[in-house]
Amino acid sequence: MTIFKIACILFTVLPFSLPAAAKADDLLIWSPAKLSDRSYKATMGFRLPAEWETSAGADIALAATKGGAPLPDSEQAMLWGRIVRTNVTPAGQSQRGVKVSVDTLRGSGALTLSRSRSWILSDSLDMQSSRSVSVGYDPVDARQTSVTASQALKLIHPWTGTSLSAGAGLSNVSGDFSSSVAVSQTILPNLNLDASANNPFSDDEAGSVNLRYRLNW
Numbered sequence: 001m002t003i004f005k006i007a008c009i010l011f012t013v014l015p016f017s018l019p020a021a022a023k024a025d026d027l028l029i030w031s032p033a034k035l036s037d038r039s040y041k042a043t044m045g046f047r048l049p050a051e052w053e054t055s056a057g058a059d060i061a062l063a064a065t066k067g068g069a070p071l072p073d074s075e076q077a078m079l080w081g082r083i084v085r086t087n088v089t090p091a092g093q094s095q096r097g098v099k100v101s102v103d104t105l106r107g108s109g110a111l112t113l114s115r116s117r118s119w120i121l122s123d124s125l126d127m128q129s130s131r132s133v134s135v136g137y138d139p140v141d142a143r144q145t146s147v148t149a150s151q152a153l154k155l156i157h158p159w160t161g162t163s164l165s166a167g168a169g170l171s172n173v174s175g176d177f178s179s180s181v182a183v184s185q186t187i188l189p190n191l192n193l194d195a196s197a198n199n200p201f202s203d204d205e206a207g208s209v210n211l212r213y214r215l216n217w
Contacts, residue, residue: 029057033214039063039074056081077104092119110136121155128154147172161186190214 026049032042045057061076084097094117102109116130129152136146152167161184168179182196190213197207 029055035212036063038065041076052083052085054083075105078102079104092117107139108137110134124157124159126156126158128156
């Protein structure tokens with residue numbers, strides 16, 4: 001499915017009865033990013049401000065070889081819709097949300113329920129917690145729908161941009177338990193150094209180190 005077709009779908013399904021006081025700039029979602037020398041991703045869509053904020057859009061991604069040819073299975077064209085409610089207090093904030101996503105290239109989809117909370121732990125540390133339950137559908141094995149539960153904690157030092165996080169997940173399809181730990185360091189406002197390890201202390205342990213730059217306009 002081409003980007004043009006996806007854009008047409010978005011303009012068809014999104015409502016345009018917006019509050020008169022809302023500014024168009026606040027309602028538009030446009031976030032392109034260069035993930036590496038030859039891979040790109042863009043998120044586009046619209047946001048409707050309300051007590052339960054509603055948004056919908058698409059994620060488009062593509063990676064290419066040195067010769068400029070698209071890498072096999074690197075294309076992404078994901079349609080999504082989300083409803084989120086955020087409560088803010090002087091000590092922190094909490095968020096509840098529901099998200100639906102459909103992979104238009106592969107036909108798979110997912111419904112995700114999530115809840116997160118962030119608060120001030122001390123004068124120099126912030127804490128974040130999140131949990132989610134996702135119900136997924138895969139057309140390759142349509143008889144079996146997957147259910148995945150996950151939970152994560154993150155400790156943040158806001159003055160240096162350093163964070164330490166740990167997460168765990170459980171899938172009912174295979175019964176596999178997964179875990180991860182990660183460290184992130186902000187070098188510049190849009191430049192981050194990330195290091196992570198998946199399933200540490202197990203036979204299938206894997207790790208990665210990435211230097212990530214993000215440009216928004």
